[in-house]
Amino acid sequence: MEVSLTAIVAMSLVLVLCEANQNASKYTIGGFEVLFDGFGFSITEKASAHLVASTTHKQEVWLRAGSQTLHSKSVEGMVKLNLLNVCETTAQVIDTVSQSESNTVTISGYLPGVTHEACHISDVKYTVNITAESPSCLILNVTSSLHGPTEKLIGLQTPSLRLLLSTTEQDKIFGLGVQYSVRNLKGREVPILTSEQGVGRGLEPLTKYLNALRDSGGNWHTTYSSIPHYMTSSMQSLVLENSEYSLFNLKSTEIDVQIFTSTVQARLFFGLTPLDLIEAYTEFAGRMPPLPRWIMERPVIGYEGGTLAVKNLHEKLKASGLVPAAYWLQDWSGLRIDAFGKRLWWNWELDENHYPMWDSLCKNLSEDGTRVMTYINPYLANTVSKDKANFTRDLYKEANEKGFLVLDRDNKPLIQASGSTSFTFGTVDLSNPLAADWYMNIIQDNMLGRQQSGWMADFAEYIPLDANLIGGLGFSIHNLFPQFWVGSSCLFWNE
Numbered sequence: 001m002e003v004s005l006t007a008i009v010a011m012s013l014v015l016v017l018c019e020a021n022q023n024a025s026k027y028t029i030g031g032f033e034v035l036f037d038g039f040g041f042s043i044t045e046k047a048s049a050h051l052v053a054s055t056t057h058k059q060e061v062w063l064r065a066g067s068q069t070l071h072s073k074s075v076e077g078m079v080k081l082n083l084l085n086v087c088e089t090t091a092q093v094i095d096t097v098s099q100s101e102s103n104t105v106t107i108s109g110y111l112p113g114v115t116h117e118a119c120h121i122s123d124v125k126y127t128v129n130i131t132a133e134s135p136s137c138l139i140l141n142v143t144s145s146l147h148g149p150t151e152k153l154i155g156l157q158t159p160s161l162r163l164l165l166s167t168t169e170q171d172k173i174f175g176l177g178v179q180y181s182v183r184n185l186k187g188r189e190v191p192i193l194t195s196e197q198g199v200g201r202g203l204e205p206l207t208k209y210l211n212a213l214r215d216s217g218g219n220w221h222t223t224y225s226s227i228p229h230y231m232t233s234s235m236q237s238l239v240l241e242n243s244e245y246s247l248f249n250l251k252s253t254e255i256d257v258q259i260f261t262s263t264v265q266a267r268l269f270f271g272l273t274p275l276d277l278i279e280a281y282t283e284f285a286g287r288m289p290p291l292p293r294w295i296m297e298r299p300v301i302g303y304e305g306g307t308l309a310v311k312n313l314h315e316k317l318k319a320s321g322l323v324p325a326a327y328w329l330q331d332w333s334g335l336r337i338d339a340f341g342k343r344l345w346w347n348w349e350l351d352e353n354h355y356p357m358w359d360s361l362c363k364n365l366s367e368d369g370t371r372v373m374t375y376i377n378p379y380l381a382n383t384v385s386k387d388k389a390n391f392t393r394d395l396y397k398e399a400n401e402k403g404f405l406v407l408d409r410d411n412k413p414l415i416q417a418s419g420s421t422s423f424t425f426g427t428v429d430l431s432n433p434l435a436a437d438w439y440m441n442i443i444q445d446n447m448l449g450r451q452q453s454g455w456m457a458d459f460a461e462y463i464p465l466d467a468n469l470i471g472g473l474g475f476s477i478h479n480l481f482p483q484f485w486v487g488s489s490c491l492f493w494n495e
Helices: 206-214 274-285 293-297 307-319 358-367 395-402 433-446 481-494
Strands: 002-015 025-029 032-036 041-045 050-054 063-075 078-088 093-101 104-111 114-116 119-121 124-134 137-144 150-152 155-166 173-175 189-192 229-232 237-240 246-250 254-259 263-269 300-302 326-328 335-338 341-344 371-376 379-381 416-418 420-427 455-457
Touching: 025 093, 025 104, 025 124, 032 104, 050 155, 050 263, 063 104, 063 119, 063 124, 063 155, 078 119, 137 155, 137 274, 155 263, 229 274, 237 254, 237 274, 263 274, 307 326, 307 358, 335 420, 358 371, 379 395, 395 420, 395 433, 433 481, 455 481
Parallel strands: 002 155, 300 326, 326 371, 371 455
Antiparallel strands: 002 063, 025 032, 032 041, 041 050, 063 078, 093 104, 104 124, 114 119, 124 137, 137 263, 150 155, 155 254, 173 229, 189 246, 229 237, 237 263, 246 254, 335 341, 379 420, 416 420
């Protein structure tokens, strides 16, 4: 089912250089040295003389501005984008290079505008700040005179920035989130766009068949976890802090990073080994705490079917000498049938008909050292009152009345479908702190309060680019929404 079709007219900016009004100069910021050679810059760590990053010298250009129309199509969590009518500048002027603060070097200038046929871009002013934050991290901040994003009748008009950095033909490039098909990304173009991963992912004829049936075949780079962070075999590493759509074109001697926004903030990491770079990155991004001991000692068994089915399985396993660490019972909220098959009710409370005597079941399992785990996602079925035989709370109705749902382009509750046209749902706006607190209370009362020791926190990739959220437009929130969702669980457990 097609969820959205958005035309996005984008003003894009790319890091490029054509004319310099400054002589070569050298600056020290923290433990780093910034060398400006009259056209671009390079950053080295002083003690080791290790090159952290440098701008490209191809055509003596490392920053550009452009304009393009971005069309998006979202089908059940798989977002497809096309760039049309691309137009961009070809020159960059650097007016000043200075060290305004002890730990910051500032480069400023403008990108000369272009006009031809249907393409027009006015001069774009820009400022690049390079700041040493710590012995292992620098902040690269780019601001411009571009504006946006703004909604238009034809879609979303948005600026973009593009940064060109140097690499070598021998360099290998890794990262950019969970990549299932390719390890070394050199020579490839990788979009940063959270999506369903697809079925087939380029394997034919399966991909072609799934695309014809449900437009869900995917390709080699579609991934649930798309992260704008890479590291190279020459020990260079960058992460974008921007959540907007970005595109990494990893050419033979150039890393071309295009970000669809008017302001870019990136971090450059210093390290002499891969472990050094990972430690520097996780110092910023956070580190996963150790898993609890109980989940590592014995198997966790996924099962369904209700109270009696779980009891019978547990007795059989005990008789064979196996006592699981936990049962994962994703059907705790009840089952429904649609054209896609057997599905869960996305109304996150215990279905007492499907699991009668739940508390007794959990207590008996815990006496054997076995826990119960379940399932939840950030979506709420909007047909509970109409179609579910037994329920205590209609969570979609509550969220709608409180104004806690993601809205569509017309500022009405966004209703999407999964698997079949009858399986419809709304999305809790987790960019709204009040909505996030409300959802965490549901987890507290309906899950932890019912002896659940953990759950699968599923999905979060369905936000269309033209949706409206408290935190901003879907275009800016789409890649950030999984972080809101997982972050809600993390904050909850921390509390």
